[in-house]
Each structure stands twice: as C-alpha cells, then as structure tokens.
Amino acid sequence: MDTIINVENLTKYYGPLKAVDDLSLSVKRGEVYGLLGANGAGKSTTIECVLGTRQYDSGKITILGMDPIKDRKRLFEHVGVQFQESNYQEKITVAELCKVTQSLYKEASDYNELLEQFHLVDKKKSMISELSGGQKQRLFIVLALIANPEVVFLDELTTGLDTRARRDVWSCLTSMKENGLTIFLTSHYMDEVEALCDNLTILNNGKTIFQGTVEEAIRQSPCERFEDAYLWYTEKEVC
Numbered sequence: 001m002d003t004i005i006n007v008e009n010l011t012k013y014y015g016p017l018k019a020v021d022d023l024s025l026s027v028k029r030g031e032v033y034g035l036l037g038a039n040g041a042g043k044s045t046t047i048e049c050v051l052g053t054r055q056y057d058s059g060k061i062t063i064l065g066m067d068p069i070k071d072r073k074r075l076f077e078h079v080g081v082q083f084q085e086s087n088y089q090e091k092i093t094v095a096e097l098c099k100v101t102q103s104l105y106k107e108a109s110d111y112n113e114l115l116e117q118f119h120l121v122d123k124k125k126s127m128i129s130e131l132s133g134g135q136k137q138r139l140f141i142v143l144a145l146i147a148n149p150e151v152v153f154l155d156e157l158t159t160g161l162d163t164r165a166r167r168d169v170w171s172c173l174t175s176m177k178e179n180g181l182t183i184f185l186t187s188h189y190m191d192e193v194e195a196l197c198d199n200l201t202i203l204n205n206g207k208t209i210f211q212g213t214v215e216e217a218i219r220q221s222p223c224e225r226f227e228d229a230y231l232w233y234t235e236k237e238v239c
C-alpha cells in the first residue's frame with residue numbers, strides 16, 4: 001500500500017513555545033488517520049505544516065509524493081480541506097458556494113451528489129447564514145470533497161452535529177474510504193475515533209504520547225475502554 005503522508009521529525013516553534021515536538025507519522029492510501037489531543041496539543045499546527053500553509057522549523061514532510069511548501073499549488077488539486085466557518089461569506093447560497101468551489105478544480109465531483117449524500121439537497125437555495133450549525137458543518141465537508149481529492153483533512157469533524165447527523169457523516173466517510181479516499185482527521189470524540197480511525201497519534205503539548213490502533217491504545221493502557229485509555233494517556237487519569 002502506498003504512503004500518502006509522511007512526516008519525519010517535525011518540529012514547530014511559536015517563539016519559545018514548542019507547539020510540535022519531533023513528530024513522525026505515516027498515513028497509507030485508503031486509511032483513516034486520527035490526530036488526537038486536548039486543546040492546544042498541536043493538531044492544527046501539524047495539519048497546517050502538512051498542507052504547506054505554515055512554515056516549520058525542522059523535519060521533513062511529503063504528501064502525495066510532493067513537498068507541501070514547494071508544490072503547494074499542485075498539491076491543492078489533490079487535497080480537500082474542511083475549512084471553518086469564518087472563511088466563507090454568509091450572503092451566498094449553498095448552490096452558489098458549491099459552484100464557485102467546483103470551478104476552482106479541474107477534476108471536481110458533482111456537488112449535487114455530495115449534497116444528497118450529506119442530506120443538504122433541500123438547502124441548495126438557502127443562504128449560508130440560514131443554515132444550522134450542523135448543516136454548515138456538513139456543507140464544509142461537502143466543500144472539502146468537491147475537489148474529488150485523494151486525501152481529505154477534516155478538522156474537528158463532527159463538532160456541533162446531532163447524533164443522527166454524526167452517524168450519517170460517519171457512514172458517508174466510510175463508503176468514501178472504501179472507494180480509496182484517504183482521510184486525516186482530528187476529533188475530540190472518542191466514539192468517532194473508534195468508529196472511523198485505522199491508526200492514530202495522541203499528542204500532548206506537542207509531544208507524541210501514543211501511536212497505533214484503538215485496540216493497541218487500550219491494550220497498552222490499564223483501561224478497558226478507549227475513552228478511559230485516552231484520558232490515561234493524556235492526563236494519567238486512573239481508569
């Protein structure tokens with residue numbers, strides 16, 4: 001299986017703060033990879049470095065065989081990113097935003113199909129400002145997938161979604177994974193990580209404190225449940 005993302009000894013400082021400390025990880029094609037850790041652990045910084053939108057101090061990153069900084073333009077043809085709300089103007093309809101996004105890519109997917117999959121078809125004519133938090137979140141995932149990417153980055157995947165919507169997003173992503181999509185995600189929900197992730201890294205203040213599968217995380221801790229194991233790794237909380 002080929003490697004889609006390879007990070008070797010990544011270190012990133014903000015002034016004196018070491019936000020990412022000697023991180024190495026590797027993501028294979030068709031894998032769902034989770035980057036976990038409390039607020040401020042260094043997840044977003046890592047994603048930005050991998051995408052080439054943030055300079056780093058040392059280490060080596062390859063994504064789809066490219067250097068994220070040198071090949072940033074070419075890279076963006078093959079990568080989907082779930083941006084957060086503040087990046088969009090609100091007085092534009094869902095269909096208009098999808099169309100604009102589609103026009104940015106050479107090999108875009110049919111957004112109508114994606115809107116259907118993510119239960120947003122009946123919102124096509126709605127302004128972004130009229131969507132609920134959960135509908136916006138689902139739209140951001142659709143926008144990330146319009147590029148027909150080989151790898152998609154989903155930051156805080158289902159924050160703000162209700163239980164039904166979370167399950168629907170999980171099943172859509174699982175079927176996309178079965179079609180070969182590689183998914184790199186961050187999440188604060190351990191049930192989601194258990195449901196989706198093949199492999200994961202847990203960060204704590206920029207340092208890697210666990211790498212492996214959910215099962216390995218449980219096995220290498222004194223806990224029986226993954227959520228307890230996660231807290232044991234990050235806070236040394238007793239199971």
Ligand SMILES: Nc1ncnc2c1ncn2[C@@H]1O[C@H](COP(=O)(O)OP(=O)(O)OP(=O)(O)O)[C@@H](O)[C@H]1O
Pocket residue numbers: 014017019037038039040041042043044045046
């Ligand atoms: N632009 C910046 N300038 C200075 N410090 C920053 C900057 N961005 C992030 N940091 C700091 O770097 C550390 C890692 O932040 P980062 O946003 O990568 O964490 P995170 O794991 O994504 O957190 P969250 O779960 O809250 O999104 C934090 O201590 C944060 O305050």
